[in-house]
Amino acid sequence: MAVKIRYLFSERGDRWEVKIMGEVDIHSTPEVKEKLELILDEREKGMIINAEELDYIDSTGLGMLIGIVKRLKQNDLELVLAKPQPSVLKLFRITGLDKVIRIREE
Amino acid sequence: MAVKIRYLFSERGDRWEVKIMGEVDIHSTPEVKEKLELILDEREKGMIINAEELDYIDSTGLGMLIGIVKRLKQNDLELVLAKPQPSVLKLFRITGLDKVIRIREE
Amino acid sequence: MEIFKLNIPNKKEYVISARLAATSVAGIHGYDIEKVDDIRLAVGEACNNVVLHGRGSKSIDIVIQVEEKFMKISVSDQGEGFIHGQISSPTPEDYMGSGLGLYIIDSLMDEMVVESEQEKGTTIHMIKNR
Amino acid sequence: MEIFKLNIPNKKEYVISARLAATSVAGIHGYDIEKVDDIRLAVGEACNNVVLHGRGSKSIDIVIQVEEKFMKISVSDQGEGFIHGQISSPTPEDYMGSGLGLYIIDSLMDEMVVESEQEKGTTIHMIKNR
Numbered sequence: 145m146a147v148k149i150r151y152l153f154s155e156r157g158d159r160w161e162v163k164i165m166g167e168v169d170i171h172s173t174p175e176v177k178e179k180l181e182l183i184l185d186e187r188e189k190g191m192i193i194n195a196e197e198l199d200y201i202d203s204t205g206l207g208m209l210i211g212i213v214k215r216l217k218q219n220d221l222e223l224v225l226a227k228p229q230p231s232v233l234k235l236f237r238i239t240g241l242d243k244v245i246r247i248r249e250e
Numbered sequence: 251m252a253v254k255i256r257y258l259f260s261e262r263g264d265r266w267e268v269k270i271m272g273e274v275d276i277h278s279t280p281e282v283k284e285k286l287e288l289i290l291d292e293r294e295k296g297m298i299i300n301a302e303e304l305d306y307i308d309s310t311g312l313g314m315l316i317g318i319v320k321r322l323k324q325n326d327l328e329l330v331l332a333k334p335q336p337s338v339l340k341l342f343r344i345t346g347l348d349k350v351i352r353i354r355e356e
Numbered sequence: 357m358e359i360f361k362l363n364i365p366n367k368k369e370y371v372i373s374a375r376l377a378a379t380s381v382a383g384i385h386g387y388d389i390e391k392v393d394d395i396r397l398a399v400g401e402a403c404n405n406v407v408l409h410g411r412g413s414k415s416i417d418i419v420i421q422v423e424e425k426f427m428k429i430s431v432s433d434q435g436e437g438f439i440h441g442q443i444s445s446p447t448p449e450d451y452m453g454s455g456l457g458l459y460i461i462d463s464l465m466d467e468m469v470v471e472s473e474q475e476k477g478t479t480i481h482m483i484k485n486r
Numbered sequence: 487m488e489i490f491k492l493n494i495p496n497k498k499e500y501v502i503s504a505r506l507a508a509t510s511v512a513g514i515h516g517y518d519i520e521k522v523d524d525i526r527l528a529v530g531e532a533c534n535n536v537v538l539h540g541r542g543s544k545s546i547d548i549v550i551q552v553e554e555k556f557m558k559i560s561v562s563d564q565g566e567g568f569i570h571g572q573i574s575s576p577t578p579e580d581y582m583g584s585g586l587g588l589y590i591i592d593s594l595m596d597e598m599v600v601e602s603e604q605e606k607g608t609t610i611h612m613i614k615n616r
């Protein structure tokens with residue numbers, strides 16, 4: 145598959161640490177959405193997505209992330225995107241999504 | 251470029267250690283040929299090619315390697331191909347080139 | 357001038373092939389990484405739109421024309437077409453998962469022209485300067 | 487049945503796009519890595535032949551047809567054509583850098599048919615079973 149997801153619950157950070165690798169596009173977005181929702185179903189907690197190896201995301205992927213943000217917001221929880229590649233960061237900036245999802249660039 | 255070459259002369263092995271990374275195809279073969287010949291011009295010695303990261307080679311690349319083998323043979327020197335990926339190994343086998351160029355699989 | 361043409365089935369799993377083709381052509385012609393990434397996303401979004409909104413179309417045509425100073429990419433379908441208005445900035449807070457595609461293309465490319473005729477289909481022309 | 491079509495300039499730097507397209511289609515349809523690699527090389531060799539021997543042709547057409555049990559790939563040019571004889575095993579010891587392409591295709595694919603007409607062009611049909 146074009147996308148891979150690894151995740152674990154960090155007791156210390158009290159949140160999910162998720163790594164998405166590969167391409168989140170019109171084809172793989174439904175699979176990613178399902179996975180992230182299953183993770184949150186297990187424990188409704190905040191989530192940090194490590195995007196170091198996220199090579200591509202398109203508007204279908206953004207729409208999916210916005211859905212996750214909305215779900216988390218209902219419980220005052222946060223979604224953070226960490227270490228996005230330049231092209232992903234650029235997309236977040238031009239769409240204004242960097243104001244809805246917190247980006248941690250380092 | 252689709253191909254990268256790193257090389258050093260091993261005094262201990264008395265031969266060139268060359269690593270070819272990427273794709274050796276109709277487009278990049280001339281560049282690889284030129285590079286390998288320049289290396290041998292510097293010192294006419296045997297050569298081991300580390301093919302771990304050689305993702306692709308086609309018949310133009312094979313033809314080029316045969317040229318190198320012939321040049322080396324004139325001075326009783328050898329060309330060795332080390333750690334080829336399965337697809338590269340398969341190509342060497344079906345063309346019988348594994349009888350002309352020594353393969354070190356480990 | 358060089359022309360590159362691709363015709364893929366109008367299915368979501370093929371969009372990646374169009375992206376790959378466009379990025380490889382841009383790479384061949386020495387576009388830098390940032391521009392290649394822009395082209396990849398713009399072509400991806402244009403194809404997504406066909407898959408999502410061009411149901412009547414069996415396939416997607418991608419034509420890439422490489423000129424000295426720019427690259428022109430056209431993505432066409434034979435779907436329902438639509439009436440194309442003004443592109444406006446999205447407001448992500450109330451964003452419901454639609455309305456981003458054309459905006460992204462317009463932002464990333466140097467020019468975008470939408471040609472659409474109802475019942476005939478749509479072509480999105482995009483230009484990226486070198 | 488699904489059809490995928492690609493038309494690229496008859497130039498060596500574009501052969502990689504044809505390989506990429508073919509591997510992505512094979513990957514989409516779940517061909518395993520070894521078969522994807524076989525297809526990549528076969529398409530590469532067929533396109534190399536057009537670049538090397540099909541000088542009269544401006545472009546190369548690659549048509550990929552995906553069926554339930556196999557994939558059929560045709561690589562066509564409008565070049566000089568040639569008379570195609572028997573394929574025989576190469577003898578690498580006296581190999582001078584030619585005569586491997588068709589042999590490789592024939593070895594890696596489940597079927598290969600060469601259709602060539604002088605002054606009209608060549609099509610190589612290749613089939614890879616799932």
Ligand SMILES: Nc1ncnc2c1ncn2[C@@H]1O[C@H](COP(=O)(O)OP(=O)(O)O)[C@@H](O)[C@H]1O
Nearest residue numbers: 405406409410437438454455456457458459478
């Ligand atoms: N190829 C197309 N065929 C038909 N309608 C289209 C096409 N491309 C875009 N549209 C129409 O334009 C609208 C805006 O497209 P876009 O900005 O990409 O946002 P989205 O796809 O998220 O709705 C779509 O909702 C659709 O109605």
Ligand SMILES: Nc1ncnc2c1ncn2[C@@H]1O[C@H](COP(=O)(O)OP(=O)(O)O)[C@@H](O)[C@H]1O
Nearest residue numbers: 535536539540567568584585586587588589608
């Ligand atoms: N598309 C083509 N157009 C014209 N001639 C071709 C074409 N493909 C192959 N040939 C002819 O068939 C011969 C054998 O091809 P091949 O087995 O690929 O070996 P090579 O390309 O190394 O010579 C070529 O030398 C050429 O004369």
